Amino acid sequence: MKFVRNIESFFEKYIEGFFNKQLASSLQPIEIAKQLAREMEDERTVGVSHVYVPNHYAIYVNHEDYGRLEPYAESVCSELASYLIDESRRKGYTMAGGPQIEFFADEKLGRQAFRITSGFTETSYEESVKKPENMATDSETKVFDKLEPMVLIPSVQHQLHSFLTVIDGLDAGLKVDCTTNRINIGRRNTNELPLTDMNTSRLHAYIVYEDNSHVIHDAKSLNGTYVGGIRITHKHLKNGDRIKVGNTVILYEVK
Secondary structure (H helix, E strand, O other): OOOHHHHHHHHOOOOOOHHHHHOOOOOOOHHHHHHHHHHHHHOOOOOOOOEEOOOOOEEEHHHHHHHHHHHHHHHHHHHHHHHHHHHHHHHOOOOOOOOOEEEOOOOOOOOEEEEEEOEEEEEHHHHHOOOOHHHHOOOOOOOOOOOOEOOOOOOOOOOOOEHHHHHHHHOOOOOEEOOOOEEEEEEEOOOOEEEOOOOOOOEEEEEEEOOOOOEEEEEEOOOOOOOOOOOOOEEEEEOOOEEEOOOOEEEEEEE
16 A cells, blocks of 8 residues: 555656646546556566566556646656656566657547557567676676666557568468558457467457558467567568568558
């Protein structure tokens, strides 16, 4: 209970007042903060000697709240990033690089509604294991020494039209358009890209449109998702990327 009171006190002082005075918004910042902490906890990965947590967080809000928030995004993201740093230190988690927080508009969300996604960007937890010299030496703190928030300010999204082509595997030749709609990949026959490869999960991975680029997320698949031969949890795709799921290779191309 003491910890919950500390969170509420922190946000009442630094963020709630900011929202009330600057935004008059229906958003509840303390709920966003708590959901960020839950997302970090849910997506943690246990390594040999450390527990790794995502460093990239995307917060989706409705268009009205997004419009109110955009002019003050830097201040709000900075406060939320500082909160995540404190949380990762308190729990002894390793975060590869400072937290990156972005806000996006989602027309499907109603008032006071929001959703959060997360992933590992820039330095993955696998790469972190290979670079122990970049980590803190304090035995009580398993986060990077130079853990500073990286604030990403919202930007206007423009449509990007790409396509996915299966170039190797049982479904070679299968092709789907990749625009702003979510693309689910895996053995489930209702997926936008349905595969017959038995080494893929029913929902193996999915691609979403974020900040004028397509981002692939591994859907906690059994055999993992690879881009360019590297296992990923979350990655912005670029023209010519090869995605491997099971025994299937998919080419991502931008029109």
